[in-house]
Amino acid sequence: MASSSPSKHVFLLALFVLLLPISAFAQTNNGLNISVGTSLTATQNSSPRLSPSGDFAFGFCQLPNQNNLFLLCIWYAKIPDKTIVWYAGNNPPATAQTGSKVSLTSDRGLVLTDTQGKELWTSDIVVGDVYKGVMTDQGNFQLQDRSSETLWQSFDHPTDTILPSQVIDRGGILSSRRTETNFTRGRFQLRLQQDGNLVLNTINLPTDFANTPYYASGTDDETNSSTSGMQLVFNETGSIYVSRKNGERFGLADGGVVSSRDNYIRATLNFDGVFAQYYHPKNGSGSWTYLWSIPGDICLNILLDLGAGVCGFNSVCTLNQENRPTCKCPRNYTLIDPNDEYGDCKPDFIQGCAEDELFGSQGGDVLDLYDLVEVPNTNWPTSDYIVLRPFTADMCRESCLRDCLCAVAIFGGEACWKKKLPLSNGRVVNENSRAFLKVRKAKYSILPNGSHGLVPKVLEKEKDQDTLILVGSVLLGSSVFVNFLFIAAACLGFFFIYQKKKGKTVNVSAVNLRCFTYKELEAATDGFKEELGRGAFGIVYKGIIQTSSSVVVAVKKLNFMARESEKEFRNEVNAIAQTHHKNLVRLLGYCDEGQDRMLVYEYLSNGTLASFVFADKKPSWKERTEFALGVAKGLLYLHEECSTQIIHCDIKPQNILLDDFYNVKISDFGLAKLLMMNQSQTQTAVRGTKGYVAPEWFRNKAITAKVDVYSFGVVLLEIICCRRSVDMEVTDERQEILTDWAYDCFREGTLEFLVNWEAEALNDIKTLETYVKVSMWCVQENPSVRPTIRKVVQMLEGVVEVHDPPCPFPAYSITN
Ligand SMILES: *[C@@H]1O[C@H](CO)[C@@H](O)[C@H](O)[C@H]1NC(C)=O
Ligand SMILES: *[C@@H]1O[C@H](CO)[C@@H](O)[C@H](O)[C@H]1NC(C)=O
Ligand SMILES: *[C@@H]1O[C@H](CO)[C@@H](O)[C@H](O)[C@H]1NC(C)=O
Ligand SMILES: *[C@@H]1O[C@H](CO)[C@@H](O)[C@H](O)[C@H]1NC(C)=O
Ligand SMILES: *[C@@H]1O[C@H](CO)[C@@H](O)[C@H](O)[C@H]1NC(C)=O
Ligand SMILES: *[C@@H]1O[C@H](CO)[C@@H](O)[C@H](O)[C@H]1NC(C)=O
Ligand SMILES: *[C@@H]1O[C@H](CO)[C@@H](O)[C@H](O)[C@H]1NC(C)=O
Numbered sequence: 001m002a003s004s005s006p007s008k009h010v011f012l013l014a015l016f017v018l019l020l021p022i023s024a025f026a027q028t029n030n031g032l033n034i035s036v037g038t039s040l041t042a043t044q045n046s047s048p049r050l051s052p053s054g055d056f057a058f059g060f061c062q063l064p065n066q067n068n069l070f071l072l073c074i075w076y077a078k079i080p081d082k083t084i085v086w087y088a089g090n091n092p093p094a095t096a097q098t099g100s101k102v103s104l105t106s107d108r109g110l111v112l113t114d115t116q117g118k119e120l121w122t123s124d125i126v127v128g129d130v131y132k133g134v135m136t137d138q139g140n141f142q143l144q145d146r147s148s149e150t151l152w153q154s155f156d157h158p159t160d161t162i163l164p165s166q167v168i169d170r171g172g173i174l175s176s177r178r179t180e181t182n183f184t185r186g187r188f189q190l191r192l193q194q195d196g197n198l199v200l201n202t203i204n205l206p207t208d209f210a211n212t213p214y215y216a217s218g219t220d221d222e223t224n225s226s227t228s229g230m231q232l233v234f235n236e237t238g239s240i241y242v243s244r245k246n247g248e249r250f251g252l253a254d255g256g257v258v259s260s261r262d263n264y265i266r267a268t269l270n271f272d273g274v275f276a277q278y279y280h281p282k283n284g285s286g287s288w289t290y291l292w293s294i295p296g297d298i299c300l301n302i303l304l305d306l307g308a309g310v311c312g313f314n315s316v317c318t319l320n321q322e323n324r325p326t327c328k329c330p331r332n333y334t335l336i337d338p339n340d341e342y343g344d345c346k347p348d349f350i351q352g353c354a355e356d357e358l359f360g361s362q363g364g365d366v367l368d369l370y371d372l373v374e375v376p377n378t379n380w381p382t383s384d385y386i387v388l389r390p391f392t393a394d395m396c397r398e399s400c401l402r403d404c405l406c407a408v409a410i411f412g413g414e415a416c417w418k419k420k421l422p423l424s425n426g427r428v429v430n431e432n433s434r435a436f437l438k439v440r441k442a443k444y445s446i447l448p449n450g451s452h453g454l455v456p457k458v459l460e461k462e463k464d465q466d467t468l469i470l471v472g473s474v475l476l477g478s479s480v481f482v483n484f485l486f487i488a489a490a491c492l493g494f495f496f497i498y499q500k501k502k503g504k505t506v507n508v509s510a511v512n513l514r515c516f517t518y519k520e521l522e523a524a525t526d527g528f529k530e531e532l533g534r535g536a537f538g539i540v541y542k543g544i545i546q547t548s549s550s551v552v553v554a555v556k557k558l559n560f561m562a563r564e565s566e567k568e569f570r571n572e573v574n575a576i577a578q579t580h581h582k583n584l585v586r587l588l589g590y591c592d593e594g595q596d597r598m599l600v601y602e603y604l605s606n607g608t609l610a611s612f613v614f615a616d617k618k619p620s621w622k623e624r625t626e627f628a629l630g631v632a633k634g635l636l637y638l639h640e641e642c643s644t645q646i647i648h649c650d651i652k653p654q655n656i657l658l659d660d661f662y663n664v665k666i667s668d669f670g671l672a673k674l675l676m677m678n679q680s681q682t683q684t685a686v687r688g689t690k691g692y693v694a695p696e697w698f699r700n701k702a703i704t705a706k707v708d709v710y711s712f713g714v715v716l717l718e719i720i721c722c723r724r725s726v727d728m729e730v731t732d733e734r735q736e737i738l739t740d741w742a743y744d745c746f747r748e749g750t751l752e753f754l755v756n757w758e759a760e761a762l763n764d765i766k767t768l769e770t771y772v773k774v775s776m777w778c779v780q781e782n783p784s785v786r787p788t789i790r791k792v793v794q795m796l797e798g799v800v801e802v803h804d805p806p807c808p809f810p811a812y813s814i815t816n
């Protein structure tokens with residue numbers, strides 16, 4: 001694990017402090033107006049222009065989590081939590097890199113240009129000559145001419161927030177952000193339509209097409225032309241209303257007005273579609289407090305025939321105290337994108353007619369395959385495909401269980417509504433109905449947080465027939481009479497079915513997992529004679545299995561899990577056997593005879609990545625970049641692409657093998673799980689190998705797939721530099737710990753040291769730089785800052801931009 005000297009930590013602390021966004025705190029600026037010809041530059045410490053009272057600031061603000069990207073914006077200067085009320089450019093926002101400039105010109109007003117002078121955004125004044133720019137105490141940035149006439153103002157170009165004294169005319173729009181921290185235009189709008197109606201609607205991104213509103217004030221011309229809405233007014237004292245043609249007001253909220261003298265007040269169209277008013281004490285203490293919002297219940301109000309609702313498909317929406325939506329996947333469903341809690345959910349199991357049918361044709365009963373669990377007070381009102389009545393609750397349940405299209409059944413009165421995937425507009429309801437959600441029965445689980453697999457009952461019946469081999473075994477001959485059939489061979493979930501030999505022909509792409517006897521393997525390895533290697537899990541021997549031809553194999557004699565039951569062991573082995581990826585070592589069979597447990601793998605002729613990368617003669621740069629990408633892809637498969645997430649826990653060059661064509665193949669995956677099962681809950685020992693293990697192992701923190709990302713980061717550096725992560729032999733002690741040294745080189749811009757001036761790597765400096773940056777992101781101390789392995793692959797492949805990583809070792813860390 002990374003370690004560094006105390007003095008280095010002091011240095012890193014200083015660096016860290018320097019990197020803090022200073023612009024947010026630089027408030028000693030005076031309130032001078034901006035005159036034509038002056039400009040502001042986007043840097044970490046550029047001072048904003050303040051309004052006379054100092055309440056509002058105009059300038060560049062750093063994008064969250066983006067070191068060198070800025071928006072031109074207006075924010076509250078006196079309160080600590082930075083609240084942006086306006087930003088330049090709405091679709092898309094004008095993102096400016098460090099060094100970009102905004103200048104005030106007399107003919108075009110504000111002009112924002114990047115470092116190359118390319119125009120990013122402009123206020124575009126058409127009439128009049130601009131003389132100065134003024135940041136007002138209302139939070140309005142104005143461009144005025146010589147006689148202080150306003151030619152342009154930010155209040156006329158609102159983004160997602162309006163402020164007291166701001167008015168929106170017919171045709172005016174507020175657009176939500178994509179997320180709280182992503183200022184790209186989101187899918188929600190607040191509009192005062194040309195007909196006077198104030199509405200909230202979603203749009204079909206990336207177009208502007210507005211869907212049917214989910215809120216409408218009803219102040220349109222058609223309802224009553226004399227009372228239709230002319231403006232949306234946020235008056236000085238903090239009331240928001242639609243002012244009607246006849247001078248009357250349509251208030252958006254009853255009461256709920258706070259003192260605008262003591263409080264900042266704003267109304268924002270949040271990224272989740274809720275338009276809400278908030279206040280914050282001016283004296284600096286406290287935080288934003290919610291006053292009121294529209295619509296009344298966004299979970300219920302967004303209800304279109306098509307579309308997911310405010311939450312993603314298969315998700316369920318509830319409101320929090322501030323009337324904002326919270327989305328949650330139902331039981332046995334998980335988010336497709338774990339970082340997007342408002343996104344779609346997917347079932348943790350496969351459900352499809354093909355599987356059900358196959359299961360049935362093998363003598364199984366679908367009632368053994370699924371459970372219907374009752375989820376209280378939940379409905380997905382737009383996903384019905386049939387209603388059956390008169391039905392009883394039991395008939396409803398059975399009908400859904402036996403129907404491979406049915407994902408949920410709602411029973412109420414005498415009616416049974418069956419619903420299909422994807423489920424949309426999920427919400428909590430207070431109806432007199434019962435919701436039954438169909439889930440695959442869990443016979444066992446693979447990982448603490450992973451999904452689940454299934455062994456149908458029919459398989460268990462075969463237990464006494466101890467030769468469990470697959471028919472259609474190309475590799476292992478024909479003396480077989482029981483089959484494992486893995487549907488959708490690669491990774492669609494697993495689910496095995498047995499079949500008598502004389503039965504139908506079986507999918508040949510299915511897994512050929514053979515159960516060997518101890519004697520067979522003893523013979524194959526010639527009495528465990530030739531040792532190929534030793535690892536945490538046991539010793540590996542070379543062997544030859546005789547079938548119609550001879551197959552060279554690697555036999556791993558496991559040295560643990562004496563206590564584990566036979567069934568659990570087989571389940572785990574089967575899970576490993578179902579992985580099928582170019583960058584993973586194939587499991588061919590196993591032996592399970594009491595104390596003697598062995599795994600039989602394909603034999604790879606070219607040894608380990610360690611022996612290759614740390615050899616005297618380095619592999620070429622091109623080969624190394626391919627190794628790195630291969631390892632990342634193998635891990636991506638383990639983490640995200642097989643039905644059961646597998647966390648490796650011990651990624652290191654010794655566990656990565658090379659085949660005849662120098663493809664890298666990860667080995668030993670799935671074994672950490674076996675090992676952990678063997679330990680009682682309380683004694684979770686550190687898994688993995690010194691130098692590669694993530695800090696959370698030592699901190700009693702949750703172990704997630706990010707531990708592998710950490711180890712991958714270390715391995716990636718080793719591949720880049722062709723040296724071990726810890727090397728006490730080096731002459732310069734700064735270089736002992738590879739991660740520390742690499743960060744130093746990255747920061748100082750001296751990457752050539754890392755590759756020892758290797759010409760091929762330096763000719764490809766862009767890739768080198770990308771790879772180093774990616775590794776720095778992977779070895780971040782905080783697991784949540786590390787990218788997912790999917791992101792890593794994308795970064796290595798160059799399909800997403802790699803930002804400059806922060807220092808991987810925060811100064812407070814206690815490393816060892
Ligand atoms: C800035 O502009 C405002 C509005 O035109 C004006 O009232 C004020 O006097 C100006 N302040 C300075 C210091 O020029
Ligand atoms: C913001 O969201 C858009 C659209 O989803 C995406 O393309 C963009 O990369 C995001 N920006 C950031 C900084 O995450
Ligand atoms: C329109 O509103 C005005 C004022 O509230 C009312 O006097 C008038 O009767 C309404 N007209 C219609 C057609 O409802
Ligand atoms: C703002 O509107 C509210 C409600 O209509 C009204 O009571 C208040 O007097 C208004 N304030 C100003 C300054 O006009
Ligand atoms: C700040 O203002 C609020 C209400 O305006 C008041 O309750 C609180 O005591 C004030 N705090 C300070 C530190 O002045
Ligand atoms: C479904 O979820 C329950 C608890 O939330 C869990 O016990 C069960 O194993 C899960 N089943 C499957 C098939 O994921
Ligand atoms: C699994 O997830 C839960 C909640 O998301 C977390 O509390 C727990 O620590 C995780 N366990 C592991 C082993 O990752």
